[in-house]
Each structure stands twice: as structure tokens, then as C-alpha cells.
Amino acid sequence: MHRSQGRFACMVRYSLLLILLCISSHILTAQVQVSGRVLNDENGEPLSNASVYINNTTIGAVTNDKGEYVLRGILPGQYEMIVSHVGYDIIVHPISAGRESMRITFRQVPKAKEMRDILVVTTSQRKKWLEIMRINFLGQTSAADKCRILNEDEIFFERTDSKEAIKAYSEVPLVIENKELGYIVHFELQEFFYDAIGGQTRFYGFSRYEELKDDPEGPARKYQRARSRNYKGSTLHFYHALLDNVLEKEGFSIYITLPARGKDSILRKTPSMVADEKTAASNEKQEPRLAIPAAPRDILFYDSVRAMRYLAWNGILTVRFKEDPYYKTSLRNKVFIEGNLPTGFQASIRLLQKPAYIDNNGIFLNPLSVQYSGFWVYEKLANMMPINYRPGSN
Numbered sequence: 001m002h003r004s005q006g007r008f009a010c011m012v013r014y015s016l017l018l019i020l021l022c023i024s025s026h027i028l029t030a031q032v033q034v035s036g037r038v039l040n041d042e043n044g045e046p047l048s049n050a051s052v053y054i055n056n057t058t059i060g061a062v063t064n065d066k067g068e069y070v071l072r073g074i075l076p077g078q079y080e081m082i083v084s085h086v087g088y089d090i091i092v093h094p095i096s097a098g099r100e101s102m103r104i105t106f107r108q109v110p111k112a113k114e115m116r117d118i119l120v121v122t123t124s125q126r127k128k129w130l131e132i133m134r135i136n137f138l139g140q141t142s143a144a145d146k147c148r149i150l151n152e153d154e155i156f157f158e159r160t161d162s163k164e165a166i167k168a169y170s171e172v173p174l175v176i177e178n179k180e181l182g183y184i185v186h187f188e189l190q191e192f193f194y195d196a197i198g199g200q201t202r203f204y205g206f207s208r209y210e211e212l213k214d215d216p217e218g219p220a221r222k223y224q225r226a227r228s229r230n231y232k233g234s235t236l237h238f239y240h241a242l243l244d245n246v247l248e249k250e251g252f253s254i255y256i257t258l259p260a261r262g263k264d265s266i267l268r269k270t271p272s273m274v275a276d277e278k279t280a281a282s283n284e285k286q287e288p289r290l291a292i293p294a295a296p297r298d299i300l301f302y303d304s305v306r307a308m309r310y311l312a313w314n315g316i317l318t319v320r321f322k323e324d325p326y327y328k329t330s331l332r333n334k335v336f337i338e339g340n341l342p343t344g345f346q347a348s349i350r351l352l353q354k355p356a357y358i359d360n361n362g363i364f365l366n367p368l369s370v371q372y373s374g375f376w377v378y379e380k381l382a383n384m385m386p387i388n389y390r391p392g393s394n
Helices: 002-028 123-137 221-231 235-243 260-265 277-286 328-332
Strands: 032-040 051-054 060-062 068-074 077-084 091-097 102-108 147-149 155-158 165-170 174-178 183-195 200-211 252-259 289-294 300-303 308-311 316-321 345-351 356-358 370-374
Touching: 032 091, 051 068, 060 068, 068 077, 077 102, 077 200, 091 102, 123 155, 123 165, 123 183, 123 200, 235 252
Parallel strands: 032 102
Antiparallel strands: 032 068, 051 060, 051 077, 077 091, 147 174, 155 165, 165 183, 174 183, 183 200, 252 289, 252 316, 300 308, 308 356, 316 345, 345 370
């Protein structure tokens, strides 16, 4: 009798444990939806065919004839909602998704005619500039080789102060077909800039990802494998690992690099850090430098006022990854790979804005607050992933 009761009690505890695990799992993976309408701000009429999406994700919808939309499958966190319609100003609306669904109505303002200094170029010049843009916008990896901008005619070039610089934009979303990772990317290009003399490239905009529908049953296995390989060692992988405090487990190590004379002030744990970047850059070239091993707690902090985490450090953050990214081989025959190691790679992050606020998905509040060098320089649009991607997901 005693033995039977013991077995029964054990079974009860096991059942309760399973129930608790199921409840915890449900809470952790609870998803909410955002719904609402998009209206013309001038007359209150519904806007159909407006694109409403969570920036840098696969979550999006197009409004119906009543201007209605529904976004499903949103995990708790902070996001940017984007509302886009040709002929109207883009709406960028920050949201904080909790456990309750939300309803939001947007009123879009018709776009005022903007006087941009558009360059009229010859066919041969345009062809040359488009090729330069593809390399510096899509990248030079195997994924970039399998990418196509389907509406290149919508790219316009603007006048710049230098003959060696290229500046471009688009009035409508660029549609990029990525046959390596299995995505159609809709990219609202706000600006692309390339400077041949300074060797600088920057572009920014808003993106929405769709599955490339090769297979009606879902993403082909080849895409799933490619996405998993592409994720490993990416900036998205690094920030996910940093935020989850699993850098070492995920194969990353970090170091604070700065001039030797600054070794006594390597880390400064305050959001009000101010540094003279020009002086720092000059010192780095002229003086010996130290690379001091660091931990997540040395660079990642929490701002209780803004209820947000941020990155802050002095000098440069050097990141090493112990494995070779899958596109490393495709780069070897094209360029000298900066940051290449016998096994794995090395990249660096310089803070252009201190502190640099980052959300729970690994996205910076100001995308231009960081500058990369080393291997991550080659991570262009073709190798970027939606922020709601996780290993094991589609």
C-alpha cells in the first residue's frame, strides 16, 4: 500500500510538472495580433492595397477594400510597424507587443512633391552604377549571386558633391528575389550611398520578407538548410546570443580593443559616455593597442527609465567566431577577406552613437549608431535575415 501510494504521488508530481511546463511554454511562445484600418488622412476614406508590416520580419499584410489589415504571430517585444502606400508618406510606428492583441488605425498623408536633384545619365553610365550598387547593396557572396532586383527601373540616382560617390533612392519598394535563402524581400530604400575614395557604403530602409513560393507545402528543405547556415556567425546571431547571455556557448568571444595608454579606462558603465572619435581613430593608428577579453556584462546595460537595453564601451569591440560562415568560400575567389582567420573570422564594431539602444530582437533604435569592419563588412542585404528567424524555424 505504501509503495503504491508512493508511485501514485510520483505520477501526480510528474503530471503537475508536465502541466506547468506546458503552461510555461505557452506563456513563452504566446503570440498576439495587431489589426485595424488604414485611412486617407485628407478625407477619411479607406486605403486599399496599403502594405502594413512589422519591420525586418515575415509578418505583413495588405489592406482590403475597407482598408482593413490583420497581422498575426507577433511575439511579445518592441517593434516598428510600417505602413506604406505609393503616393503617401511612409508611417513608422513603434509598438510594444505584450500578451493582449491591439487595434490600431493609421491615417496616411498624401506625399508632397519632393524636389530631389535627380541625375539623368547615359545608358552605359547607369549600367555601370547599377553594377556598383548591386555589389555594395546585395554583396559578393553566393547568396548575392542568386539575388535579383526585379524592379531596377525604379532606382534613381542623385547628384553628389563628389564624382567618385553614388547616391540612389527609390519611390517604391524594391523587390529582391533571393533564391539562396528562399525569400522575396520588399525593401523601402530611403537612401543608398557609396564613396569609392573613402571606401564607405551605407544604405537604410525598411524591409518585409515573404517566402519564395517554390513549394506550396512550405519552405523547401534547401532553403531551411541555407538559412540555418547563413544565420551562424551573422550579426543577428551575435546580438541574439549577446542578449540571451550565451555568447561563449554559441561560439563567440569578445574583446575591448583600445590604445595601450587607455588601459585604465577600458569600460565605462554609463549612458552619458562621450568620446572624440577622430582622436581615438588617430591614436589607434599611432599607438600600440590592447585587446582585453570582455563579457556581456561589460558592454550590455539596462536603462530603467527607457526600459531598454543599450551597448556602451570605450575603444573598439572585437568579435571572434570560431566557425567558418558558409559564404566564406564564395568570397575567397572574389576579394581579399578582411577579418579572415585560419578557422572562423574576426569582426569589429565601433559605436558612432553612445549609448546605442537595442531592442529584444537585436535591432538598434538608430541603425546608424554602429559601424562594422572586418568580416561583417561583407554581410549585405543578400545575407540578412528577418529578425523573427530562429534556428529550427522556417
